[in-house]
Amino acid sequence: MSDVSDNAELPNQPVPDTGKRDLEYYARILEEARSIKGTSLWQDAWKQLKRNRAAMVSLVFLILLAVLAFFTPLLPLQSPIYQDIEQRQLSAPSFSAIPLYPESIFENDEQLPKLSNESEIASRKQEILVTTLWNNPGTVSQWLIKLRLSVFGTWSIPSLCGTDNLGRDVLSRVFWGARVSIIVGIVATFVSLLIGVSYGAISGFMGGKVDNIMMRIVDVIYSVPFIFVVIFMITIVKEDQISAVLEKWGIDQIKVFFIMIGMIYWLTMARVVRGQVISLKNEQFVEAARTIGASPTRIIFKHLIPNVMGIVIVYLTLTIPAVMRFEAFLSFLGLGVEAPDVSWGLLVNEGIQVITPIKTYGWLVLYPGLTLALTLFALSFLGDGLRDALDPKMKNK
């Protein structure tokens, strides 16, 4: 033992014994400390949230929706784009089973009659189905669609939500529309998050003149009538040469759409984050970081931003609905996604055109409108729950 000399003053104490007791003691304290550390802000919030029934139902609904949207190609739905305009134009919701495709779909293919091998015919048929019944699915979607074809075959859910003006299944379109609407919501919000949080944090942390100027800039942008800018941007992006350049970079119109919406919604985020950062930056942990020589960048991104995440998440649940509503608004103006792609906004907009005093095809607006409303409903309840859970003042209320 190296500490013999230290223990020289306590000659009669059995050295190993003492050490053992202390170790146990420390271990116990450590244990206790560990268990206390276990309830971090996030765990605490989670506990709070779990108590809020409305928020939990909403969360489950949203997760379910996201999963369903992702696995839409796998579900035994009808084709979202195949028009059966002769037979099923604007037909009311019904439970009678509908085959996925008419047999005539293979009639006009040149290659099929030339093939003799059974498996070749099957794969050719599958290829025809994938390209005819779905609109340019991506690799993952294609794979899922093929899986769906082999699992469910030609069976598909009847038109429970009716069909639209061109005889397409509304249920299926609502599901495929969910993919676009949800992605628009999430990506645009993410873009606004990126810009807003960094901008707000930098502004708040720097303070003084920089803060003043940066916030004035936000004020200026606040006064810009954005819908105007959006109209122009959408038209510019559609210009041939520009869209060619963008395509080279792998950016299609829908991505530009996300980015643009994101760029509108970062302003409030920046203000909120700035307010939080200002109140946080004089806290001791920031001082501590500064004294040990952390760079401003490190302090902002390592110490401040994680601490404002709570309010940011709450704000996110407000931004996503706003973005989704904006998408619907653009669809109303005819500036939304390109047919035959679908989004909820587009579907709802198609729906309101057949609410007339002469004839109302209610299902066209009811189902997409309901899904959209439910989603926004859920997001707002979840947002409330999160705010209550993350706000220490609301605790035990």
Add this chain to the structure above:
Amino acid sequence: MIPRWLRNSFPYLAIGILLAGLGYAISFGQLEPADFTYNNGAEIKTVDPALATGSPEGRIINGLFEGLLRNMPTGTEPDETSSIPLRPVTMGMADTFEISEDGKTYTFHIRESAKWSNGDSVTAEDFRWSWQRMLHPETGSEYVYQLYSIEGALQYNTGAIELGGIVEVEHGQRQTRTELFPRANISRGKLVAHGTWSAADGVVWAKASATDSGSGSHGHGDSEQEGDTPIEVYKVTVYSSDHILDELDLSGDSHEMLFIKYTDDQKVPESIAGEYTRCFHVLPDFQSTVGLKVSGSDQRILSVQLVEPTPYFSDLVAFYPLYPVHRKTVETHGAMGWTKQENIVTNGPFLLDDRRIRDRIRLVKNPRYWNADGVSLEIIDALSVESDTTALNMYMNGQVDWLTSLPTMIMKDLMPREDFVSAPMLASYFYRLNVDQKPLDDVRVRRALNMALDKVKITERVSKAGEIPARSYVPPGLAGYDGYQCGEFNVKEAKRLLAEAGFPGGEGFPTMRILYNTNDNHQAIAQVIQQDWKNNLGIEVRLENMEWRTFLSNVSETQFDIARAGWIGDYPDPNTFLDMFVTDGPNNQTNWSNQQYDALIESAKTLRGEERLKALSEAEKILMEEQPIIPIYYYVSKNMVSDRVKGFSANIQDVHPLHVLTVEDK
């Protein structure tokens, strides 16, 4: 800190603002109810006949003004197309007119009872002045080509001057920059020489070039080109003349003058500016070069000299751009001022009583109209509801008596209604193919695309208002004209043609784009066509939706593979459809060119009667065999008219004059 008094006055301020808003909102409601209210569609651009385009404008201008002749649905017997034909035999301001033997001179006699709403008589001079104003390059009339059949009109409009020709020069001071018909000082005389001035070379007089397109040498307002605008100089022997429309006395006093034309941005040195007089325009002299003559003791006879016998000239005269305007009013109040309700002077059955942007245009009966006894409606409100659904709501609610545009989505449910009034129209819905784009340069591909389309499905299931599937470009219903039909719906033949062109089963066929402007109907049709081509030919097309202006600019620069198009005939004659597809015609927009076609259209200009129609029919045959376009359907007019309205009859040009309508009490 905010002062206390301000803090305390805040709630009162808020209440005040609210009351002000309320007061304004209900101040609109003081109008007397109208006899008849209809939805005119989009907000009109202007009530100035020379500057207006489009049918909403047409409906208003037809109420306010009247031309020499008038388009009226005549008779009550529908012809085989189940529409009532239009013949502009109905007299307007003119009570008779004669056509000369060779068909090149029209003489109109204006009725004595023709009066402006301020009591002035309508004279032939009014027409000549109105048409001159329309032709003046600075008026910028979009329909100016309607006058091009008049001798010298094209040259006057484009400023094509000739050495030795008589010219008019506008120089001196103008009153305002937005003057509608800018007239500073006018000097008239013979053009002796014409040249350009530049800082480097000084004045260079053009040598022997006989004709010169005058000022028309620079293109659009791009900044690079702007610097190159030549500064033009003219030498003119000026004769004294008191009035622009007087006969020019070439034996009278004369002196030589030098003119120079430059813009405000161009720098011209003192020395030149002193020697030369700055001018705005040098145009061919209107009085002596344009084929319009006014005669008669009280200027009631207008004779019009045409370049070619133009059998549809009487239709042109009955079309609203050629309606007259009141000269004194235009000159006194200038642009924007003269069309205001407090200033405007008109000669039609109605007066402009009130106008609120995007709210209503109120017309009231004109007691000075020559046929005022035949006009029954006293007050008409023309609304400009753009949403068809909203307009339908207002109609169903009794706020509107006539709808000019209906929501497509529920057309199926509107069609069987008794108040749905429809007739075939002189208009075609078609797709343009860019024939420079491979593989659309192959005529077999173009034919295959046409034959693979089930047009019956499109008209019955998508457009749904009883449109007729089209296999020719010129709509049926033009007397004496037989069009040529292109291939019918035949998938087998289409596939054979496509295979012949090297794309069996659509293999190797590049992905094409269909361009259409934002509209539910266009979108639905494009989606159906997309599926038809995919299922029947195995070819892939992408849809591209563009808002109207971007769409138009792409189409006019032929930046598309396939583009949606529509054409409404200006006058009931196949020529209004066919002459647009001549090589490099401004409305061709397909890059298609065929010499034989051009020759036929050209020859039709000089032919008359049956032979002319035959030539045009031959031309259509070429067009339909070559297929730079795919006809889809012929439009029908779609109106909903309340049953309290009488005198409304469907017709091929969808013209419904307001002054023949009567209403029963609500």
Add this chain to the structure above:
Amino acid sequence: MFAFLLRRLGWAILTVWIVYTVTFFLMRSVPGGPFDGERQLPEEVERNLLEKYNLNDPVHIQYFNGIRDIVANPIGEKFGPSIRLADYNVDEVIAQGFPVSASLGIFAMVFALLLGMTSGVISAIKRNSALDVGFMAAATLGISVPSFVLASVAVIVFVFWIPIFPAAGWGELSQILLPALCLGAPFAGYIARLTRTGMLEVLGQDYIRTAYAKGLATRRVVVRHALRGAILPVVSYLGPAVAGILTGSLIVERIFYLPGMGSHFIEAALQRDYPLAMGMVLVYTCLLYVMNTLVDISYGVIDPRVKVE
């Protein structure tokens, strides 16, 4: 206060200038011009039209001319003639449309505030009661349903099923109510939720307890003491709400056929009516800026602790 307004004015001018510049160049870079039509114009005619509207000068000259006109010309001639509405100056178009949009906006706002705050306060006081749940569900529904759906359904219900309103148009009180309700509904929802949260926070504070302890009636406590503190989040929401009402009015004006500015706004952009578009953008910018400033001031009016700077 005066210095504050002066400073704000300076920023306002800068804002307007920036917005003008951005919109101007953005608009000129968009393909398609005001004179593209289904019928191609003869080159000569098109050139003269461009000249008439001073559009054939180099772009930078047009830009400076535009600014010069706005600064130097008297009100009524600032933006020059509209291209799309050729019988009017842009200033006249704005002068006709602005009061309509403004009164619609005021009505919608008043409706949103009245309904939102009342239901918010009731919800907070009767926390977790059926009334609370009902109000909050209605509020969330108002926020969740896109306003064009709400408007379309409202027309069918209140015009045709229960015929109490005219279908569309402008001029009578009955014609403004339904559009104002539809326009204000989502904001009423937001305000109700904000008020409720604010009230809950305030009701737990000491000074409220003191007020109760003094024996004041609930009504008096709520109206005189609690509401003032609870209203702050609502006030700070008013800025975005005004922006939202302006955007929303584009839809409502279209569905209810109101002669406001909203329809011009989109139309001017789509039709490439450059002067009208510039006029619209600047009016909207000024409006937003003024409203944001007013919100900042009213913050100070309501809460004496807040210094306006």
